[in-house]
Amino acid sequence: MRYKRGEVYLVEEHGTQGHEIKKTRPWVLVGANPINAARSTVLAVPLSTQAKEIPGLSVKVYLNNSFSYAVLDQLRAIDKKRLIRLEGELNIHELELIEAGLKQILCL
Numbered sequence: 001m002r003y004k005r006g007e008v009y010l011v012e013e014h015g016t017q018g019h020e021i022k023k024t025r026p027w028v029l030v031g032a033n034p035i036n037a038a039r040s041t042v043l044a045v046p047l048s049t050q051a052k053e054i055p056g057l058s059v060k061v062y063l064n065n066s067f068s069y070a071v072l073d074q075l076r077a078i079d080k081k082r083l084i085r086l087e088g089e090l091n092i093h094e095l096e097l098i099e100a101g102l103k104q105i106l107c108l
Helices: 035-039 092-107
Strands: 009-010 025-029 041-048 060-064 066-071 077-081 081-090
Touching: 009 041, 041 060, 060 092, 066 092
Parallel strands: none
Antiparallel strands: 009 025, 009 081, 025 041, 041 066, 041 077, 060 066
16 A cells, blocks of 8 residues: 555554543654655654644644644654555645644754
8 A cells, every 4th residue: 555645544543641642533644655655654743623723833734624733743653554544635735834834843
């Protein structure tokens, strides 16, 4: 299976701790496509309907006829075994906003 940057997958999140997000939810893949293909993990950020849009920390996105927020400071590597199903794909503008936010968070 190919995992493409910008695709949104429903992810099973068990084994989280503390303030980590703890439930099955959609995550958007943000890693480079060649790395997604080569590794057993993918880099992703969670989508939340409860988060607020905070410049640099979250980005408002539209998926499956509703708005969510990509929570950028929750970036993590996820084992591909946790990916349940493809939910959709973000548009290029949303990916560019996510990329800009990640650069700010990671001081790049």
